[in-house]
Amino acid sequence: xxxxxxxxxxxxxxxxxxxxxxxxxxxxxxxxxxxxxxxxxxxxxxxxxxxxxxxxxxxxxxxxxxxxxxxxxxxxxxxxxxxxxxxxxxxxxxxxxxxxxxxxxxxxxxxxxxxxxxxxxxxxxxxxxxxxxxxxxxxxxxxxxxxxxxxxxxxxxxxxxxxxxxxxxxxxxxxxxxxxxxxxxxxxxxxxxxxxxxxxxxxxxxxxxxxxxxxxxxxxxxxxxxxxxxxxxxxxxxxxxxxxxxxxxxxxxxxxxxxxxxxxxxxxxxxxxxxxxxxxxxxxxxxxxxxxxxxxxxxxxxxxxxxxxxxxxxxxxxxxxxxxxxxxxxxxxxxxxxxxxxxxxxxxxxxxxxxxxxxxxxxxxxxxxxxxxxxxxxxxxxxx
Amino acid sequence: xxxxxxxxxxxxxxxxxxxxxxxxxxxxxxxxxxxxxxxxxxxxxxxxxxxxxxx
Numbered sequence: 001x002x003x004x005x006x007x008x009x010x011x012x013x014x015x016x017x018x019x020x021x022x023x024x025x026x027x028x029x030x031x032x033x034x035x036x037x038x039x040x041x042x043x044x045x046x047x048x049x050x051x052x053x054x055x056x057x058x059x060x061x062x063x064x065x066x067x068x069x070x071x072x073x074x075x076x077x078x079x080x081x082x083x084x085x086x087x088x089x090x091x092x093x094x095x096x097x098x099x100x101x102x103x104x105x106x107x108x109x110x111x112x113x114x115x116x117x118x119x120x121x122x123x124x125x126x127x128x129x130x131x132x133x134x135x136x137x138x139x140x141x142x143x144x145x146x147x148x149x150x151x152x153x154x155x156x157x158x159x160x161x162x163x164x165x166x167x168x169x170x171x172x173x174x175x176x177x178x179x180x181x182x183x184x185x186x187x188x189x190x191x192x193x194x195x196x197x198x199x200x201x202x203x204x205x206x207x208x209x210x211x212x213x214x215x216x217x218x219x220x221x222x223x224x225x226x227x228x229x230x231x232x233x234x235x236x237x238x239x240x241x242x243x244x245x246x247x248x249x250x251x252x253x254x255x256x257x258x259x260x261x262x263x264x265x266x267x268x269x270x271x272x273x274x275x276x277x278x279x280x281x282x283x284x285x286x287x288x289x290x291x292x293x294x295x296x297x298x299x300x301x302x303x304x305x306x307x308x309x310x311x312x313x314x315x316x317x318x319x320x321x322x323x324x325x326x327x328x329x330x331x332x333x334x335x336x337x338x339x340x341x342x343x344x345x346x347x348x349x350x351x352x353x354x355x356x357x358x359x360x361x362x363x364x365x366x367x368x369x370x371x372x373x374x375x376x377x378x379x380x381x382x383x384x
Numbered sequence: 385x386x387x388x389x390x391x392x393x394x395x396x397x398x399x400x401x402x403x404x405x406x407x408x409x410x411x412x413x414x415x416x417x418x419x420x421x422x423x424x425x426x427x428x429x430x431x432x433x434x435x436x437x438x439x
Contacts, residue, residue: 017428045394046394053394062391289425289426290427
């Protein structure tokens with residue numbers, strides 16, 4: 001190899017975080033980024049509260065690909081997909097017929113929205129928002145609409161529901177779970193959040209699921225498993241994300257739930273790294289922003305010559321539901337222990353302790369969110 | 385008083401509120417925040433913020 005060269009596949013927060021951190025450490029190393037879309041830089045978390053903050057899709061775009069090329073001194077191939085990785089020759093075959101060689105490769109390809117297997121003639125009209133282009137389509141589709149159904153009461157579903165309700169839309173949210181944020185919150189906290197969101201005007205259809213969606217003029221009719229029928233103007237699906245693993249898989253890189261890496265964010269091929277929503281780091285798939293920041297720093301240092309394992313501090317997740325401010329750090333689901341609930345005057349504090357009495361997770365809602373820092377300092381690191 | 389937004393996660397630092405939980409008192413001007421301070425929500429450094437509003 002005559003010269004070091006780094007290729008980053010993906011231009012989301014993870015791809016840009018690596019490019020930015022590596023450029024801080026090394027002003028010369030060539031960095032090439034492949035982007036399946038326009039390649040511009042924006043903050044994905046801002047998509048789910050853009051109505052409340054008064055931001056248009058155009059305003060969310062922080063810098064386009066040309067600006068990022070200049071700012072980070074990198075090469076960006078927009079609207080370019082990788083087709084195959086040739087590990088032996090350290091080369092990438094592109095869908096457009098081109099080739100790229102690398103000495104280090106970073107997979108930052110993200111995740112795909114999960115689609116529910118529904119029946120009906122309007123399945124293809126269901127929108128989901130996973131990137132800025134999706135969000136632009138969603139905002140266009142919202143024009144002149146009033147009633148919105150959201151499939152999924154997880155983090156993204158609740159955030160969008162609150163944002164839409166705050167902007168005057170009538171929002172219904174449908175989930176198979178008994179409560180919103182079923183995978184993150186204990187029962188009492190889920191009920192607290194439910195009541196606050198319901199008071200903000202959001203209608204919940206819980207413990208059921210959508211079976212079919214049919215067109216009714218300009219509207220949609222949803223039939224739920226409990227035979228309820230609801231009619232709305234627009235349907236948004238937010239039932240979760242699945243790491244994009246196909247590229248890695250077809251080229252022999254180990255994949256489990258995500259692309260499998262060690263603490264150095266390396267796949268079994270030490271010159272190929274993965275981070276962000278597509279990665280499974282030491283058995284953990286963590287589709288949030290804070291792990292990206294830490295992973296990108298470790299990868300940049302390792303590529304620059306100082307082998308650096310990632311360390312994840314406690315990484316609480318902030319749920320952007322202004323009707324009920326919520327911060328949660330869910331315990332590992334396999335960990336034995338119990339929740340202790342402290343219902344307060346205008347908030348709720350839930351602490352999860354293991355059998356030895358050590359704090360392993362928490363949920364803070366409403367006024368209790370003010371205790372965040374004191375409680376976070378008691379949590380063990382996610383990866384020490 | 386001004387507001388600065390994290391380009392990565394959208395967290396807003398409002399000079400009038402500060403970040404008292406991390407030792408930054410209300411009223412602290414952006415220039416006075418140490419470079420070692422990081423975004424309380426996503427961990428990026430101060431350089432990755434930009435001014436969004438003068439109020």
